[in-house]
Each structure stands twice: as structure tokens, then as C-alpha cells.
Amino acid sequence: MKDIEEILRYFPNSIYTLLKNTLVQDRNLQNDLEEIRIRVERAILLKTRKADIIIDYQISTNEILQILEKLCENSIYAYKNQICEGFLTVRGGHRIGITGTAVIENNKIINLKYITSLNFRIAREIINCSKELLKEIIDLENNSIYNTLIVSPPGKGKTTMLRDIIRNISNGINEIQFKGMTCGVVDERGEIAAMYKGTPQNDIGIRTDVVENISKSKGMKMLIRSMAPEVIACDEIGTKEDMQAIRRSHDSRSKRDFYHARKNNGRYQK
Helix, strand or coil, X not given: CHHHHHHHCCCCHHHHHHHHHHHHCCHHHHHHEEEEEEEECCCEEEEECCCEEEECCCEXXXXXXXXXXXXXXXXXXXXXXXXXXXXXXXXXXXXXEEEEEEEEECCEEEEEEEEEEEEEECCCCCCCCCCCCHHHHEEHHHCEEXXXXXCCCCCCCHHHHHHHHHHHHHHCEHHHCECCCCEEEEXXXXXXXXXXCCEECCCCCCCEEEEEXXXXXHHXXXXXXXXXXXXXXXXXXXXXXXXXXXXXXXXXXXXXXXHHHHHHCCCCCC
């Protein structure tokens, strides 16, 4: 119930009581709940993997604004950039999607007004869910990893799996004598590390550095220049620019490895 409490505290008292009573009555619902969706003048919807539970309570515009103000710690302006991206991340790594009327200037969203929907996505880590998959990723002979792409339909746990892979690669795995590697994470949408005021809310390992709310292209370049990662991880590869960024990062790593190989042979030529 702790994960749920972190979210329920943002709701007005009447909705808090209604949701808590619903969850207390059904322990399975507490464990299976993935999203709480609220929409202006419509019923509350609790989403699980198996079903949608409809609560007959119509949310008012004023209640939506009350929730948003709590999410923004009574300073909506301070969170304007995140709101324009369409989501906020709160303590615990939970993510709240936001929709409304977009204000456009120079082909860029500069504000969202008339907020109409909020989607509370409940963050849950599944420690060691990647245990079997790691056998296909880790190159034990060279204490390295293979270039890896995780593919599945939406909602099947790709990000959850990726997060646990990063944690294991970063920490190392004593059972198989795998030493930890320095990892760089480009968390463009804040779903891997779930940073809250600069602190990762998810366990991503002791050798992991994160750059958040930045494009993969810029983020990878920043990490390579500043943190010298041995592994770079990111989520949701979907554009030509993303693929180009991966190719450039791979080329940069190859050049660096070649340089060090030459250096070790007594020649410092690139």
C-alpha cells in the first residue's frame, strides 16, 4: 500500500477517501493497479493488466486544478517545462501524464491550459526480473556486454526489464564473476531512473550516471564527453535521429578502444 499512498496524497480528501476505501477492500487490486486515470466530468478509472475498474465519481475542473497544484508543490509555473512535455515525475518514481489545450508558439508548445486529464502511472521495480535475459547479454569472456536491443509490444515490461539490466551491469554479479561496468543512461522521458529533484527513485546501480529530459542524440554525446561510460542505455528507440545517435556513440566507443589498444602497445597514435 506504500506505493499507492505516495500517489493518493495528491488527491483532495473526498477522492482520497474514496480511492483508499476501494483499495483496502481488495488487496489484489492494490498489487495489480497500474494506473489511476481521471478526466474532467467523467468517472475515475482504475486500470490493471486484467481489467478496468470504474468508480462512479465525476471529477470537477476545480479538483483537477487542486491535484495539479499539489503535484507542483503550489507552484505550477516552476513546473511549466515539465507540464509542456506532458508529464510530471513525483517522489517514488511515479509518473503523471497530463493533457489539455496546448498553447503553440513558433511550432513549440509553450504551455498547457484547460487541463482535462491526469494519468497516474504507478512505478514498481521488479528486482532480478532480468536474471534469465542477462545470460544472453553479458560477454563473460571479455567482462563486457553485447550490443542489445529489447523489442516487444507495448505494455509488456521492456522498461522494467531494461532498468533491472542496468542495475545488474552497474553493480556487477558476484555469482558469475562479472565485474560492474560504468553505465550512462539517457532517460529522455524520465521512466528509467525516475529522477525526483536530482535523485533517482529507482535502483539503477552504483556505477550509473543519468542525464534526463534531453534527446538521445544530445544525451549520448554529453555522457561520452563527460562521464566516459562503458555502457550506454536508453529507452524507446523510434526515430531516425535515435538510430543515428546510437551509431555515432558506437563509433566513438570503437575509436576510443582502438586508441587505448595503440597506447598499450607503446604508440599514442589515434
